[in-house]
Amino acid sequence: MKTLYKILGIIIIDFGLIWFWVYQMDPDPSISIGIFLLIPFVFIINLIIGGILFFAKKKEYSKLFFINSILSSIIMFYLFGKGIDRHQNNRLESWEFTKADSIFRLTRWKKTNGFSMSYSLNPGSSWGFLDGKCIEKNGDWYLTSDSLKMKIIDGEKLIGFRNPTDTIRMNKLER
DSSP: OHHHHHHHHHHHHHHHHHHHHHHHHOOOGGGGGGHHHHHHHHHHHHHHHHHHHHHTTOHHHHHHHHHHHHHHHHHHHHHHHHHHHHHHHHHEEEEEEEETTEEEEEEEETTTTEEEEEEESSTTOOEEEEEEEEEEETTEEEEEOSSOEEEEETTTEEEOSSSTTOEEEOEEEOO
């Protein structure tokens, strides 16, 4: 039972350290390949600590770090994915809706107060066709481009996409 408490203590410390590291890193989806370096890094660091403790005749703690090498790798994988989600949620929000045989995606860029719209006829392919500015007024978003004025109300209804009075219910995409 003592060993279990020690493993839990190390896991809590690992979780805090890895969370802080990922938070400071603020990973962007373009560096998601870095997970193939970070997981082995965390794994090897724990093996090195376990090896040092083994040669220092602290075999009980050595076993804990050998076990923790696997657990900390799992924690790194999970927290790195959550870090990418947090990064994306801080920069954009997206909605989808379907009209006829097309799936439309509306993305509002939070940092630039812009928006973009794309459509897809087949899974895995999309074409961007509309960009513009967005302004918030009284909780609603007003989207304007060269020739189009739209509005998002209640966080899920798009007004003015094809016709000025056309109301489309959108599904917010969650990460």
